[in-house]
Amino acid sequence: MAPSFDHLPDPEEDDYDEDEELDFSDLRERYEVQLEQGLDTFVVIDGLPEVTEETRPKLIKFLLRKLNGVGKVREDSVHMPLGEDGKSHRFAFVEYATPLEAALACKTLDGVSLDKKHKMEVNKLTDIERYGREGRIDEHYTPPKLEEFTEKEHLRSWLADPSGRGRDQFAMYKDNNVLIDWNNEKDTPETIVERPNWTESFIQWSPQGTFLTSVHAQGVQLWGGPSWLRQKRFAHPFVNLVDFSPGEKYLTTWSHRPISIGEEGHPQLAAEDDGKHFVIWDIETGKPLRSFPNAEVPSAGNDEAGNPIKRKMQWPAFKWSADDKYVARLTQGQSISVYDLPTMLLVDKKVIKIEGVMEFEWAPATPRRDGVKTYEQLFCYWTPEIGSNPAKVGLMSIPSKEVVRTLNLFSVTDARLHWQSDASYLCVKVDRHSKSKKSLATSLEIFRVKEKGVPVEVVEGIKDTVVNFAWEPKGDRFVIITTAEVAAPSAVPPKTSVAFYCPEKVKGAGVGNFKHIRTYDKKNSNAIYWSPKGRFVVVATVSSQQSFELEFYDMDFEGEKPESDKDLTANLQLMNTAEHYGVTDIEWDPTGRFVATSSSVWKVPMENGFHMYDFKGEQLREEPVEKIKQFLWRPRPPTMLTKEEQKLVRKNLREYSKVFEQEDADRGASADLAVVEHRRRLLEEWMAWRHSVEQDLEDEREALGLPADPVEHLIKKTDESEDQVIEEIVEEIVEETEEIVG
């Protein structure tokens, strides 16, 4: 026998004993290579009625009807061997054209009834070979142990803040630790949990704050409940990105590496997921629903050097409708595929072909449109000019696939779609080029989605390019940032202007036309952060090297309103400005009471940490945090109170705030008392210690026969002369005038 690798003794181990062979049988069994690849197309059907030579063709014909539902099977590919007694063994072999069909047959036909007495049991022939062998399966059935029911922790317990103050939580990822804290406004945050290496690359909250997501090479884990236990695992190897559906029912994971299912299989994924990049999971069951390969993005043409321009990957690639019922993916330039949940099958089994489609966006809420009885999900999309056809913005209703509204546009370079949070408005920011294609200008086309016929209003008078746009959440006002120059690569970013818009006042219930309120010029601002409750907005300069301004605006200032704004539904006021050196991220807490600004080590090498402001821009706290990577407020689920109840709370706000103010004052007083007590103790301890040390020293000096002061006698010896006081008087004439005394 030629020496093979298996037989070589380990050279490192001199005392290797050849007789003492390890028992690999269990491993061999598990990882047995399936050699009989050719048999993959065969399935075995058990549980058939007993037939004879004569009745056999009849049964086969009957079976074929069922079998053809999966794949093409010819009469002669069904083998039903007969025993010596001329009767069948109640089973049959069936050959399919492909292994895939065979696998599908096992999945769909197993357990299907033929009549009242007979039920088909369909298995792969290879599986029968593998598991049916003697001794592989215990003859005695042992029922699987049912795990006892244990009550799970309440995943939303955090909403009832134990201190009764309705505080919000935030998560911080710093260095290798992840910690979750209660926000204590001015005071040190109270850490709830801190774990080293909780995540490997980043953390993410689920959209309603129920889960904290940690990301590992092996996959994604969700954590929650008061003890921060692991709730779910999604084993997508080398996962890079995670996205939740808005209702926290589903999860999309993506990895830049294709999934590779080895021989040994995978605990959650199946063979058909091999080579895929995306997986959509059901969070409740922890099971994958469907996997997808990366979309083949058509090249955007070549750059100046002739290399194909790489497009940035769109994330999220799978976009969710507001009600978690649909998920859709864009194939740029061609179509949008809308999948129904939880089946993950294409709606109407067809992709929606939209020639040239560049981008689409779901409405963030289910819009209640005027004059439409059934509320469907909406998405908007836009297509560029193709040949002589104009560019188009369209609104499509799902699942009916009815195009609700289209708008033709000309000379379009680019368009961005901005939904207002209630889906009342859609603003399409259109960058248009002039005829010479040399200069750009932006127009805002606002769709009033809830009004009859979806009227479109154009906001005029914007000469510059709009670089940022943000709707007021739950409101109807917006802020834009414009810049005169097209952002060319230069060390100093161009100056920007910040402009505010609101609808004008109208009689009755409707919403008036959008009007410009004010523009602030010569700014560096590049980002807009609305309070999640509306009214307040922070305009900031983030991730900049030169400026770090934060400006806090109030849209409903309660002071005097300028005469020029009397027809507007806003009273704009700059409340405060602040500066946070190196700020990279800004986030409002979910209640709109606080703003946290942070400077992440991912983007800035030093001065990392966070600042906490209240909604008026008053700085409450400044905390340097070494190597902070992420600062994330824990989101809250939507309120459970009805509109009426909310109104009632607002009405009685004075009553409530009295109670809270008293509580705050009491807490402040008791905290002060504790601090004073602590200081008193420190002082006493120090005094006591000093007293004993001084006493000891004195005793020791005395014992050694040394004077109480080690130096005094030395000085007396050397300094014999008396102290001299040298006084130097300098006279300075400040002014001199001559007067003739008459």
Place this chain on the structure above:
Amino acid sequence: MRPILLQGHERALTQIRYNRDGDLIFSTAKDQHVCAWYAHNGERLGTYHGHQGALWTVDVDPTSTIIATGAADNTVKLWDIKSGKCLKTWDFDTAVKRVEFAEDGSRLLAVTEKRMGFLGTIVVLDINLDVNAEQSSEKSLVITCEESKATVAGWSCLNKYIIAGHEDGSVSKYNAKTGEQIDNVQIHELDQLITDIQWSQDRTYFITASKDKSAKIVNVQDLEIMKTYTTDTPLNSACITPKKDFVILGGGQDAMGVTQTSARQGKFEARFYHKIFEEEIGRVRGHFGPLNTVAVDPQGRGYASGGEDGYVRVHQFDKGYFDFTYEVERQAKAAQQQHL
């Protein structure tokens, strides 16, 4: 507090010392001379010439007769303060990073650098405080730091112990007579260099400053950490104020990191902390480089800081400084007076 700016050095300051009466300030810098200044008006009394390398350290004896200096030219020199005459030079194998007189001025210790195959040492020299006397060339004691080199060292009360701060963040206690190591405690974070040790007035406890961004008060008896002052910047120096229960810390972004930041962000400020409550009380701005050394007037009238920027800033404490007390301190004092 309007500072007096002493513009006598051409390079980064390395150490500042007040004499016992607090009327003279001695400063060393990486240029090659020592300066002596009047503390009350910033007038320069004189300079001491003779060293051939960057000066690292200076100390003045308790009678204000003699100063000792250590430099990168591998020497320790003794000078007559009045005449500026060099009285004695001791040669070593490596640079001298720190010198300190014992509390009675009878002995001097010198910390030598670990370099070129020589281990770091702490050397004790006997001193005669008479300017006309012959100084002994003998080293009366040599302590070799086998493990981690000493960066700073000083004498405890009664000259009983030598306390040394090490490169690895630990503090050692040696018997000052035999040189035997009595104790070694990891006071600061591992491998975070201890940059300074300065004494309380009676030398029963001391403050350490470290690159780990903290300063700590440690007692001599058992090297126990009594207080910790945490900052947001690496520290180069720390001192304990007499009369008031404060400590002054100095530091700033490392010279290497300075170019990445503006002066505002460099944290080139002297920071005042309450010694007992460990709370920050205030900051004094002014330097435009990291603070390399801070020193306080032993009579408690003011302090001086020396920066990487080459300036010494001398501050006289004002009324607000002396009036500042915590409520509990006032109460304790009142109780004490009542008791008397």
